[in-house]
Amino acid sequence: MRGLIQTRINLSITSVGLCGSRFSRLWHGSINRRSIPYCAAMLVLTFSASAQVTSTRLVNSAKEPQNWLTYSGDYSGHRFSSLDQINKDNVKSLVTKWVYQTGATGKFETTPLAVDGILYATGPDNRVFALDSRTGRPIWLYQRQLPSDIRPCCGRVNRGVAILGEKVFFGTLDAHVIALDAKTGTLIWDVPAVDYKLGYSFTVAPLAVKNLVILGVSGGEYGIRGFIDAYDADTGQRKWRFYTIPGPGEPGHETWEGDSWKIGGAPAWMTGTFDPATNQLFWPTGNPSPSNRGAGRAGDNLYSNSLLSLDPDSGKLNWSFQFTKHDEHDWDATQVPVMIDDGQKHLIAQANRNGFFYALDRGNHKLLFANPYAKITWSNSKDVEGRPVANQNAEPTAAGHSVCPGALGATNWMSPTFDSQTGLFYVTAREECDIFSTAPQPYEAGHAYYGSAYFPSDESEPYWGALRALDPLTGKIKWEFRHTSPSWSGTLSTAGGLVFTGDSEGNFIALDATSGKPLWHFQTGSAVYAAPMAFALDGKEYISIAAGSSLYAFALP
Amino acid sequence: MRALSKPIFILTVLLTFVSPALAQDHNPYAGNPKIAKLGQFQFRLNCAFCHGLGARGGGRGPDLTRAHKRHGDSDVEMFNTISNGVPGTAMPANGTTGQGVGMTNEEIWQLITYLRSVEVKAPAKALGDAAHGKQLFYGEANCSGCHMVQGKGGRLGPNLTSVGGIRTPQYIADSVRNPSRRLAQGLLEATKEFSQEYETITVVTSDGKEIKGVALNEDSFSVQLMDTSEHIYTFEKDQLRSFSKSRTSMMPAYDSSFLSDKDLQDIVAYLLTVETK
Numbered sequence: 001m002r003g004l005i006q007t008r009i010n011l012s013i014t015s016v017g018l019c020g021s022r023f024s025r026l027w028h029g030s031i032n033r034r035s036i037p038y039c040a041a042m043l044v045l046t047f048s049a050s051a052q053v054t055s056t057r058l059v060n061s062a063k064e065p066q067n068w069l070t071y072s073g074d075y076s077g078h079r080f081s082s083l084d085q086i087n088k089d090n091v092k093s094l095v096t097k098w099v100y101q102t103g104a105t106g107k108f109e110t111t112p113l114a115v116d117g118i119l120y121a122t123g124p125d126n127r128v129f130a131l132d133s134r135t136g137r138p139i140w141l142y143q144r145q146l147p148s149d150i151r152p153c154c155g156r157v158n159r160g161v162a163i164l165g166e167k168v169f170f171g172t173l174d175a176h177v178i179a180l181d182a183k184t185g186t187l188i189w190d191v192p193a194v195d196y197k198l199g200y201s202f203t204v205a206p207l208a209v210k211n212l213v214i215l216g217v218s219g220g221e222y223g224i225r226g227f228i229d230a231y232d233a234d235t236g237q238r239k240w241r242f243y244t245i246p247g248p249g250e251p252g253h254e255t256w257e258g259d260s261w262k263i264g265g266a267p268a269w270m271t272g273t274f275d276p277a278t279n280q281l282f283w284p285t286g287n288p289s290p291s292n293r294g295a296g297r298a299g300d301n302l303y304s305n306s307l308l309s310l311d312p313d314s315g316k317l318n319w320s321f322q323f324t325k326h327d328e329h330d331w332d333a334t335q336v337p338v339m340i341d342d343g344q345k346h347l348i349a350q351a352n353r354n355g356f357f358y359a360l361d362r363g364n365h366k367l368l369f370a371n372p373y374a375k376i377t378w379s380n381s382k383d384v385e386g387r388p389v390a391n392q393n394a395e396p397t398a399a400g401h402s403v404c405p406g407a408l409g410a411t412n413w414m415s416p417t418f419d420s421q422t423g424l425f426y427v428t429a430r431e432e433c434d435i436f437s438t439a440p441q442p443y444e445a446g447h448a449y450y451g452s453a454y455f456p457s458d459e460s461e462p463y464w465g466a467l468r469a470l471d472p473l474t475g476k477i478k479w480e481f482r483h484t485s486p487s488w489s490g491t492l493s494t495a496g497g498l499v500f501t502g503d504s505e506g507n508f509i510a511l512d513a514t515s516g517k518p519l520w521h522f523q524t525g526s527a528v529y530a531a532p533m534a535f536a537l538d539g540k541e542y543i544s545i546a547a548g549s550s551l552y553a554f555a556l557p
Numbered sequence: 558m559r560a561l562s563k564p565i566f567i568l569t570v571l572l573t574f575v576s577p578a579l580a581q582d583h584n585p586y587a588g589n590p591k592i593a594k595l596g597q598f599q600f601r602l603n604c605a606f607c608h609g610l611g612a613r614g615g616g617r618g619p620d621l622t623r624a625h626k627r628h629g630d631s632d633v634e635m636f637n638t639i640s641n642g643v644p645g646t647a648m649p650a651n652g653t654t655g656q657g658v659g660m661t662n663e664e665i666w667q668l669i670t671y672l673r674s675v676e677v678k679a680p681a682k683a684l685g686d687a688a689h690g691k692q693l694f695y696g697e698a699n700c701s702g703c704h705m706v707q708g709k710g711g712r713l714g715p716n717l718t719s720v721g722g723i724r725t726p727q728y729i730a731d732s733v734r735n736p737s738r739r740l741a742q743g744l745l746e747a748t749k750e751f752s753q754e755y756e757t758i759t760v761v762t763s764d765g766k767e768i769k770g771v772a773l774n775e776d777s778f779s780v781q782l783m784d785t786s787e788h789i790y791t792f793e794k795d796q797l798r799s800f801s802k803s804r805t806s807m808m809p810a811y812d813s814s815f816l817s818d819k820d821l822q823d824i825v826a827y828l829l830t831v832e833t834k
Contacts, residue, residue, distance in 0.1 A: 484776050
């Protein structure tokens with residue numbers, strides 16, 4: 001296996017004649033004396049071995065840290081890079097190596113994938129592009145022709161592609177699933193998943209598992225019925241669909257009043273994670289609809305705001321855990337569920353939008369604890385399982401009253417990161433309280449369906465935010481780095497002892513992962529709405545972040 | 558030329574047929590109370606965050622119950638304001654805040670129907686003596702030391718040229734009596750480029766000099782401020798000996814011993830007159 005990986009690694013090296021020295025030093029810690037003849041032999045193998053991203057490579061992605069093969073970097077959701085060339089001592093001299101401009105306006109939420117010298121990323125309005133990761137020069141560009149009447153909630157955004165074999169996959173704003181040729185950007189298959197006119201769209205970066213492309217739908221603002229789909233990567237044929245709201249006769253259907261299940265929301269717009277050891281696909285779900293009005297949908301509203309464990313082969317539910325029952329505050333659970341192992345403990349953890357950090361045992365799916373990591377006023381008691389329970393007076397009223405966290409949550413979809421070296425979990429926390437009000441609203445197909453308004457009061461505290469480092473085994477906060485205002489940036493940790501994040505004032509920041517001390521920052525010129533990633537090429541480590549209409553790549557001089 | 562003229566012709570034809578549907582010259586739902594109710598839903602989803610429940614103005618957005626709208630009173634003007642936003646202000650184009658879902662043209666007309674239904678027909682009457690208010694503004698009360706009206710006055714505080722048209726007399730009076738209360742919050746990130754919130758910043762430089770002023774902008778690493786002499790300072794925070802920020806306004810609270818109720822009413826009357834001139 002190792003030899004095979006080495007083969008792929010050397011693609012970029014051979015192409016610029018740097019085979020051996022610098023590269024080997026980075027990957028093996030010292031110069032490998034055998035590397036030069038070994039490398040020469042590789043020349044023959046290089047091109048036939050490249051570009052094929054097998055499902056085995058995805059499972060073993062930790063063995064090729066120069067690449068970034070899935071949305072969160074690997075199946076665990078750690079968003080951690082074992083590259084350590086950029087470290088606490090030298091990060092202060094990090095410089096911009098290139099900038100790629102999409103020419104698009106709107107929020108730029110992508111995480112690029114890095115595969116053997118090529119970056120694959122998406123931009124607003126369903127742009128997909130492949131770049132030379134050394135220079136940022138485009139190799140191909142695909143842009144979806146979108147109908148004029150799409151109205152995706154929250155911007156015409158997309159968070160990235162999945163790669164498998166020689167194809168890249170993405171979901172469109174008009175609710176199609178598309179496969180492109182990774183080498184040319186040519187359309188290979190295009191499958192409509194559902195009618196976008198009813199408010200469905202895709203913004204999520206799909207996850208490739210085995211031979212399937214898995215993705216969940218957006219549209220919790222429109223009264224959709226959420227689902228997670230799996231498509232055959234070769235043909236585009238849909239292999240399964242899991243409705244996040246059970247239909248008549250299915251367990252959980254009784255948690256919906258009357259016909260409310262048909263328009264009950266529970267979208268699934270954040271990329272899940274996968275545990276190959278137990279064959280569990282973890283996928284989080286979003287708010288019930290209408291988001292801020294519970295009248296008419298009495299019950300727990302399963303499986304809204306839940307963590308689902310699915311069998312990726314069949315799409316059957318193994319088990320589920322609902323974070324916020326019968327939610328009336330739009331607190332989607334669409335945060336990356338992160339697998340954390342500590343000795344005999346095998347956790348699945350989530351810093352939830354409702355303000356609590358939850359750790360569950362992913363074997364017996366018991367809740368281990370739920371502790372707040374931001375200001376919360378909605379719950380001061382727990383049920384027998386230890387799950388926070390909403391206070392009687394937490395629900396929105398006609399005139400409105402203040403609840404913390406606010407409508408955008410104690411965090412939102414921005415990716416957290418887990419660094420096994422520090423043992424810390426890093427999350428972008430938002431400190432904001434909102435006045436939640438509610439009003440009856442008739443459902444009208446394809447029209448916004450919130451049943452509510454929210455707004456800050458004149459008297460409320462100004463919103464602020466922080467990057468917080470938590471001990472995931474206790475939920476305790478170890479340190480925080482305060483942002484001027486709430487941030488929408490995801491995070492990345494690296495073996496260089498660093499955490500990277502961004503802020504709404506436009507800074508991209510590197511911090512000491514142990515202490516939270518800021519060590520470097522760069523003004524991108526736009527609020528950051530994406531999560532960083534790392535890759536390496538020619539023996540050089542790069543950190544990349546999307547902001548504004550630009551994709552940046554930073555490295556040491 | 559021929560190659561160009563064909564697409565232009567097609568475009569013209571398209572516009573001829575399409576434009577009536579896109580932007581009618583009147584509200585097709587005018588006066589319909591059922592539609593006004595639908596418009597209220599749209600208002601709550603899309604507008605209340607800044608303009609407040611009931612459209613009476615919020616922390617940032619103007620009072621919309623007044624018949625006179627600063628950016629146009631007619632249905633079509635309102636339609637355009639909502640569709641396109643107001644450049645140079647925190648008012649975004651429909652659907653671009655990144656948070657709400659945006660409205661269809663039909664929903665914008667519903668919204669306008671709602672706004673008409675809550676309009677207060679009798680315009681806010683200026684009760685005071687505007688001429689005397691102007692004297693106070695530029696004289697004894699020294700409002701103009703920090704506030705500009707129609708190009709005349711100071712730069713430290715907000716420009717008040719249009720305040721009479723977008724805020725209620727009560728709001729203006731309250732802001733004079735309790736200036737710290739109305740420090741507008743930075744709201745959604747989409748509006749952050751208009752982020753001035755007029756906090757008070759106090760810094761001590763590395764050589765021990767204390768500087769106090771109004772924040773022009775700030776992030777985790779730097780701050781830009783203006784002092785009472787209208788000098789602009791920019792600092793890297795890590796170069797400062799100390800940095801503090803307060804939401805207590807630098808504007809003194811004008812209590813009734815300093816400014817009588819009558820004089821306050823006159824100043825408000827002046828500001829209302831400015832806008833309607």
